[in-house]
Amino acid sequence: MSNCPYHTTTAGAPIADNQNSLTAGPRGPVLMQDWQLIEKLAHQNRERIPERVVHAKGWGAYGTFTVTHDITRYTRARIFEQVGKTTELIARFSTVAGELGAADAERDVRGFALKFYTEEGNWDVVGNNTPVFFIRDPLKFPDFIHTQKRHPRTNLRSPTAMWDFWSQSPESLHQVTILFSDRGLPTDVRHINGYGSHTYSFWNANGERFWVKFHFKTRQGHRYWTNAEAAQVVGATRESTQEDLYGAIESGDYPRWTLFVQVMPELDAEKTPYNPFDLTKVWPHKDYPLIEVGVLELNRNPENYFAEIEQVAMSPSNIVPGIGFSPDKMLQARIFSYADAHRYRLGTHYEALPVNAPKCPVHHYHKDGAMRFFANNPNPDAYYEPNSFAGPVANPEAKEPPLRIAGDADRYDHREGNDDYGQPRALWNLLTEDERSRLHANIAAAMQGVPDFIVERQLVHFDKVHPGYGAGVRNALKG
Ligand code: NDP
Ligand code: HEM
Secondary structure, three states: OOOOOOOEOOOOOEOOOOOOOOEOOOOOOEOOOOHHHHHHHHHHHOOOOOOOOOOOOEEEEEEEEEEOOOOOOOOOOHHHOOOOOEEEEEEEEEEOOOOOOOOOOOOOOEEEEEEEEEOOEEEEEEEEOOOOOOOOOHHHHHHHHHHHOEOOOOOOEOHHHHHHHHHOOHHHHHHHHHHHOHHHOEOOOOOOOEEOOOOEEEEOOOOOEEEEEEEEEEOOOOOEOOHHHHHHHHHHOOOHHHHHHHHHHHOOOOOEEEEEEEEEEHHHHHOOOOOOOOOOOOOOOOOOOOEEEEEEEEEEOOOOHHHHHHOOOOOOOOOOOOEEOOOOHHHHHHHHHHHHHHHHHOOOOHHHOOOOOOOOOOOOOOOOOOOOOOOOOOOOOOOOOOOOOOOOOOOHHHOOOOOOOOOOOOOOOOOOOOOOOHHHHHHHHHOOHHHHHHHHHHHHHHOOOOOHHHHHHHHHHHHHHOHHHHHHHHHHHHO
16 A cells, blocks of 8 residues: 555545546436545534533643642642642633634633543543632522523523623622623633632542642733723634634743642631632632642644544543542532533543543443444453453542531522622722723623613622722713
């Protein structure tokens, strides 16, 4: 065989002519036996898969994580076992509400999802550029997302739906304030922080548990666009973030983030004045200071966007020994939701796709189904467990210490006895006068066309955060 890459059918047969269909006579009709034509059309019909139900528009790259500080007293995770240790990873960033073809420069939360290929399996941190979220009970997630997507009749985004929902969900105030502040419209994803947002847990070699929050702080600084600047950018290019990230990496200007953790001893969770598992709250830095851990660098663009970025399957359920979950209700729901989405979006054996496949040996007993292309266990007689044929067995060393849980099963009112105003106030207080006036103006702009009774209901919440916040938005609404 020649080394020349001759064009073939998917079954490997050489193609003699890729310009002309097989026809009866020069004017046609086309013959049904033109298998080459049929294969091309059939493949084209299957070139799209369902877009992600949220976070459909995204950008990604490969990189490395290097440990710079020792945290082995908190976790036995192999990724952190030694200062200087480097682990490969893939990152996917995204907007939340827009579809696959949405413009990049839109005001929206940015997804910040990482898959670390560790020796004990893939560890995914599927976070955002915000340390908190709009809701604290997962039962409200589909409702919240409906308000962000298109109205069923108009097929337009609906500010009325958004403010109707937010004004009746005061737990959203913290995230709403971040969304309409400068950081809600970043110029690109090199200039944002990433947060694991949820409380996770660490457990060390002695079986001691700690609660932990992950913070990836940009080393490029923060950059944002005003609404007016973003409108100009979108007019010129819809792909501003893709161009920025791809271009920076191609030119060798590798973006970097410093990983910090906040660590809370297990029993402190019973003492903090706020629920440390509430996703609408941060842990104040003065109580739980940032501990430096390492540096994340993105340094390689994908070769095939679809295969590597569209088909990447990020899931908060992907944890490794030394890292665990927490009672956070939102996290618990996400542990279910992502792998379920992947089975639907990508197919049964999505974890075997090259971008998702762990870089460590994988031995499981899942059997057949769509895309079953990987080999049997080394011993093909060991296809159930327990077996007598040297099949893979469980490793008790990977056992996590037991998780303390207490309480009667009930539907507890998560709005009762919860301060939804204190932390948004701390944020508003930290903004400069200029930042506040842009925040107020951005909110007013987003409220255009919203019925007065909904606007009034929301203004009451801003007043409770700070009278200056409510007054600022009122003034901006008049202007
Ligand atoms: P600190 O003053 O110790 O921390 C303030 C944090 O706010 C820093 O992490 C900083 O991130 C971030 N920040 C600074 N300026 C802005 C801005 N213009 N928009 C958004 N974030 C900004 O105070 P606390 O820990 O007591 O937190 C006070 C408030 O800060 C919180 O209520 C929360 O809204 C916000 N915040 C807190 C975080 C936390 O984990 N404690 C994390 C992020 C925000 P950076 O270093 O990147 O500038
Ligand atoms: C994507 C569900 C909350 C960050 C997704 C997807 C689903 C989902 C189904 C699509 C997955 C896929 O097809 O690959 C949920 C549910 C939530 C929730 C049910 C709450 C109960 C959150 C929170 C964050 C977050 C709190 C951040 C802290 C992301 C990111 C992606 C995503 C970054 C895109 C991942 C990627 O790049 O592939 N979410 N989500 N989500 N979600 Fe969530």
